[in-house]
Amino acid sequence: MKVTLEVRPRRKPHLPIEAEKIVPRTFFEETDGLSVFRGNKELALEEIFSVAIEGEAASVDGVEITILGDSSRIKRVGEYMDGGRIHVMGDIGMHCGNFMSAGEIVIDGNADAWLGREMRGGTIRCHGSAGDFCAAGYRGEKRGMRGGTVEVFGDAGDFTAETLAGGTVIVHGNAGDLAGVDMKDGVLTIMGDTSMACANMSGGRAYVHGTVYDMIPTFRNIGRETVGGDVFTRFAGDIANRGKGTLFIRNYKYMD
């Protein structure tokens, strides 16, 4: 089944649209009567999108949703996704792929904050940049993303992979402040630079191929180590937190 959703122009284009219904399972089960919310107003899906559905699907994995147009303020697309595929041709709003457990989301443009929040499984690929709290957790919750893969080909914002507790996060560009802060498990890879990496980490592994600025002073330098042909400095920490994490860094700079 191919579902094509093209965002229509809106009178108040900045007001976010909450569209947690846009997930393959919804279309697999029932394509009529779907609604989204603009603030406190419930609207038919068709009011916000022009909708085209072709074919049938034998399972949720047979559903592919394509989103066209300016979807930068469409929130919660792919929330609780448990199979199938979503392809966002442009940018996508906050909370794309919250709690996702299976399937694939591909974003050609940028993703707003909380991409893949508390993700359990599946794959998200963002070809542009991701906002803050990419692959992170929720307020007050000890554990954030627990499984699956988030790959960002551009940059990622601050607090990337915050409270990461499983799965794989790869940022090909730079990550903002405090990437991997409070991470507990899982693997975080940043090909570019970041700052204050992995502060307070208690477990898991992180690789920074660029430079870590404002390096946290409470990581113990274990020595040089070659990983995949590149020479890294290996750190253990965060000692401030009895941490048992491992941090591999190509270059780093303390705020002395």
Added chain:
Amino acid sequence: MTELLIRNACVIDPINDICGEIMDIAVRDGKIVESVGSGAEVIDAGGSLTMPGGIDAHTHVCGTKVNFGRYMSPEDMRAGRTARRGHMHATSGYSVPTTYGTSYRYSAMGYTTALEGAMAPLEARHTHEEFAYTPLQDMMANTLFDGNWPVMQAIHDGDIKRVAAIVGWTLSAVKGFAIKLTNPGGTEAWGWGKDVSSIRDVVPHFEVTPAEIIRAMIEANEMLNLPHSVHLHCNCLGKPGNYETTLETFDLVPNTNDKRQSLYATHVQFHAYGGSSWRDICSRSEEICRAINQKPQIVMDMGQVMFGKTTTMTADGPMEFNLYRLYHNKWSNHDVELETGSGIIPVYYNRKNLVNSIMWAIGLELALLTDNPWQCILATDNPNGAPFVKYPEIIALLMSKRYRNGVFQTVHPDTEHNVPLAALDRELTWKEIAIMTRAAPAKALGIVDIGKGHLGEGADADIAIYPLNINEIDPAKAPEEVIRAFGQTDYTIKRGRVVCCRGTCMVDGENTTIWVNPRISENHSMDHDPEFARNFDKNYTIRMRNYPVQEEYLQRNLCIETEARL
């Protein structure tokens, strides 16, 4: 004048010695009366179990500490959210729901009255503000005196009259209901990061022991003629081997009041541990119940633990710090100057964990080993042992050996070597459950005379009608029916109005705050005691004049006036 007639109710009303009679209940203007006119609104109970509204004799639902539990737990909030609907406001939360959430859920379970377990006098206004937003239950507040400086000074001076005068002044100032002692002496020691480890330890600087505090407060309580007894959270909560402290504490208690107990020991499950460490912890429920069975002057509540997620919160600051060191989860603490402390941490009681399994068993054992159900009240120390929404499951565990055994199969396998539960065959009766959930709480709290906990003429028309026919259901065999029925009434009636019908609350509601005002002669009153006032303004960071809870915080209220004998 509004009138209501409930027909064909199968009534259990232990205080009036009614057990399973099919009868009509007449209500006029919120009170139970002999009969009503033909114009009365009629509810046909169709033979369903009908009891006085439930009374929670120890629960944490309103005030600074509870609200901090909410404040620090957005993850708990999202675990239970409902939107505004009809008369019901939006609610959030599971173990520490919003005030509306608490009120609606209690009401759906037929509870119409609750005692907030711990109110710091300095922050009493906060508790009363939240009472106003807990609209479907009448509320009262245990008032904390465990680390009260002027009280400890008066005890040290051996001046029990002064103790009583200070307590009386404070209760009336903060619109409190009863004396609560939480780890007496320990909360003051916690002001220095320390604790007391027995009832004979000396509180730093104040030179009094917990035992002296407890004894003096029991005496003062009777001098003030308070409806409720001293309400005690014993020292050493949650520590292996603490049953000895509990038994020693029980031995301090004289039998001084013929209407009710002289001591209410709360959440005794947490105080009934044998062993010397977490590795050899075991149940000492038998010793505890043996003492209870011999001492009619003591009433306790279970403090039942149920498996799952919850939030622990207590004025017992040092105990919460110990829990924090155990769990490494988030920890909040809030010491209250000159008065008490408090702490909060979220916990998960895991049935695969031996200690948690033992705790679960002990609570049930206390209820099953106490001969007289009037001496053991059903409560979880909400939300410490479990959120109150677990009460129906607890009732089923107590009524069905089979159900108990079934759950026992799922807990840590070593549990049976450490607890006597498996050997207990007792299955509680409908009447015993009615006693443990409404009649005994009313009697223990001393609110039978103001019309709580029974359905006699003149009583408040607080009534719960459960969708259950006790003549058709065998609770031993159909625990799921018991859980379903106690989980949601057909009708919860409060002050003669249907406030909740099959889980939907029907009115905005307006509760009553019940408080006490002991009349103390002028020559004993703290209002005319220059030394008290001088020290107050010197040591507190609030002026004495700004301290009392103003009338504005009491909307509907019922003041129990007592004559103090000083």
Added chain:
Amino acid sequence: MKKCDVICPFCGCLCDDLEITVEDNRILGVDNGCTLANAKFMGKERLTSPIRRTDGGWEDINYDEAIRYTVDMLLDADRPLLYGWSGTHGEAQCIGVHMCELVGGIIDSTTSVCHGPSILAIQEVGHPGCTLGQVKNRADVVIYWGCNPLEAHPRHMSRYTTYADGYFLDNAFRDRTVVVVDVRETETARVADEFVRIKQGGDYAVLSALRAIVRGKGDMIPPSVAGVPRSQLERIVRMCKDAKFGAVFFGLGLTMTKGKYKNIRNAIELVDELSRHTKFTITPMRGHWNVYGSNEVFTWMTGYPYAIDFCRGIAFYNPGETSAIDILARKECDACMIIGSDPGAHFPRKCVEHLADIPTVVIDPVPTMTTAMANVQIPVAVSGIDAEGTAYRMDGVPFRVKKVIEPTLPSDTEVLGDMFARMKEAKGL
């Protein structure tokens, strides 16, 4: 006539020992108050009637029109923001929550631009705190981190710390050690026993270093951390561990800088660590009068302390998304009611610009910077001067603030109560 034990309606200290001289329903003098209290009580420039913006000017309108405008505005909006609340009393905040729930809007208080990050941190690790009297009577080490009480909370040090008498201290001033950590050498820093000058944005690193030293892992710390020599850090840790009762107060220097709420989390975890050695507590220096009350009220009524989105009926909370700055900067609301705060003065320009673009109502006794952005402003009595109600001190202690003069204008409670009644009527409730 002198009114005694009056509670100050300015900052989060809620000093309750003010003496106000009143004659003919006018305030003539303020005793015991700080300069901020004086300015507040003696202020005379109040609006006397609701005003409405016209083409190029303002006109007076009556309360009925102003309230009707607000009600219609909120009912029509898809995503209204109800912001402010710190300058008003709890009873009005309660009505605000009910209004927000009914119209399906977002309610946020000035928390989001003061100690919002502290709350986010507390939600991760909790908060070991106490009432201010504990500090006053016991604390022998007091640390002010990223705050400047002498200017922002002028009587904090004299009522609760440095200069206050303490029951357990013979000579409180001499026996207390005061440490100030800041990027600036403020007035407060100058009266401290020890000043730790930190590089901008270096708080997190310094806190981590302190935690490691407390844990006996100081050997690995570089010789200088964010401008602070390791020897000074070690000295401070010794001081803390030797304390009988230590109290940390922190301000916006920690919440507004790089690291944001993770700074606070780190500070709290430092206090947790110190609690294993001695008694330690930490308290945010709440600035705007009843801001803590707004958190308390919102929490018991909605489950969350600030930034609550009711658009979908249930309460949703996600600061950074549902907080006022973000909503305004991203233009994600289409109407705004502001009460008891002045975002026009205190929000970044981009946020204020959006207020000019959407219908905005301000409920405030005096003209403020936000007035310029309003379509309608409704003047009200001032809580603590001519209106009474509940306010919470920075440590969570609730007070009932009194009237010292009789009001000539309705209170926030009355205005909001009227609005709410009309909204219910419009919704057929």
Added chain:
Amino acid sequence: MKFILNTGRSITQGRHVEHKFHRGYSEETSTCFIHPLDLLDLDMEEGEHVEVTSECGSVVLRTVNCEDLRRGMIFVPMGPFANHIIPSHTHSTGMPDFKSIPVELEYTDAERSTQWDLMEKIGGQRYEKM
């Protein structure tokens, strides 16, 4: 020259919080506290005006010497002037960077705006009845 802008409360700003249309408020909140040596480097004297420019705008302020500051940092009491150039980005925490904004300082002979001018510039309407 590049600086870090720090904003916050000052007692004078606090005194005027309820009197924002007063000249005193405008004076205080349009003050740029700066280390005297930094001022020297700018080749300026105390009291002269600077144009402070951030990524999102610029504003004219009056300089005042202040040795409390480290070199390279300026302090502006919180208010509409500082906020005119503070970016609204909150790192998705709800809190903008009120205390660490990279700015560029340059001497200017331009006058300072009033607080109402600033508001009008962004679509507001002055209220000057009092």
